[in-house]
Amino acid sequence: MSTMKTQSKLISAIADLNEESALKLIRQRLAENDDPLTLIGNCEEGLQRVGERYARHEYYLSGLIMGGEIFYEVMELIRPAMESRISDTSSGKVLLGTVQSDIHDLGKNIVKLLLSCYKLTVYDLGVDVPPEEFLRQAKKLRPDILGLSGLVTNAYDSMRETIRLFRQEGYQIPTVIGGSQLSKEVFQYTGADYWVNKADAGVKLILRLLK
Numbered sequence: 001m002s003t004m005k006t007q008s009k010l011i012s013a014i015a016d017l018n019e020e021s022a023l024k025l026i027r028q029r030l031a032e033n034d035d036p037l038t039l040i041g042n043c044e045e046g047l048q049r050v051g052e053r054y055a056r057h058e059y060y061l062s063g064l065i066m067g068g069e070i071f072y073e074v075m076e077l078i079r080p081a082m083e084s085r086i087s088d089t090s091s092g093k094v095l096l097g098t099v100q101s102d103i104h105d106l107g108k109n110i111v112k113l114l115l116s117c118y119k120l121t122v123y124d125l126g127v128d129v130p131p132e133e134f135l136r137q138a139k140k141l142r143p144d145i146l147g148l149s150g151l152v153t154n155a156y157d158s159m160r161e162t163i164r165l166f167r168q169e170g171y172q173i174p175t176v177i178g179g180s181q182l183s184k185e186v187f188q189y190t191g192a193d194y195w196v197n198k199a200d201a202g203v204k205l206i207l208r209l210l211k
């Protein structure tokens, strides 16, 4: 188990965009058998701080890009540990994508990885997906759940429009929206059934909905 001190070291390494130190800490904690979801949670907190520094103009766009790249590498290290830890299986189909006007996909990819570990079928439509494309694929693939990811403000209208279109076409499947910047107000605005801003909570929710 990691201590608060080791956790805050990792959070700071990510926030400071110190790639070498972040990857070293991840390797150490994986060797100590630390929980992969705790590691991901720490990295998300670090990225949250990167975002705050960007908003305060302490980092430029390059800082966001660097933060994203570090996180991508972290996930490559964590992936095998995560896959070997999950032995439960479930069944069901999830249609997943980052909504129109948004290109953030790190969170969506984690969700996809986790759901795949539980042997669910995940149809990943990628990023900047228009509402009509979600609908077209839903008609073809007949998913049990619609999962929409979005982090930028413009994504909220896309989520709302996608959900409106599904309802208009008579699709009553549960809709789950996810993203670090979501709030109760945004959730209500979009008309989604559920919202999450952490992967483990999202995955638990989806498994429950499929039962």
Ligand code: B12
Pocket: 044, 047, 048, 049, 050, 051, 052, 054, 055, 061, 064, 065, 066, 067, 068, 071, 096, 101, 102, 103, 104, 105, 106, 107, 108, 110, 111, 146, 147, 148, 149, 150, 151, 152, 153, 154, 176, 177, 178, 179, 180, 181, 196, 197, 198, 199, 200, 202, 203
């Ligand atoms: C890394 C990053 C980038 C990278 C993304 C790399 C990539 N491949 O994704 C790059 C450099 C591309 C980028 C670009 C931009 N970014 Co950016 N970015 C970030 C940053 C720092 C981290 C995001 C991230 O990956 N977090 C880690 C992941 C794992 O977390 P997550 O996405 O929330 O996902 C988790 C949960 O939410 C949940 N989840 C997510 N989706 C789903 C879906 C389902 C179904 C479920 C169940 C769960 C779930 O599970 C995940 C795992 O736990 C955030 C800051 C922040 N606090 O989020 C800013 C941030 C989101 N970006 C921001 C901005 C402004 C931009 C740009 C507009 C910058 C620009 N001037 O060009 C562009 C966006 C262009 C566009 N149209 O999309 C702002 C958005 C502000 C706003 N309100 O609109 C933020 C908040 C920074 C800030 N504070 O200003 N960004």
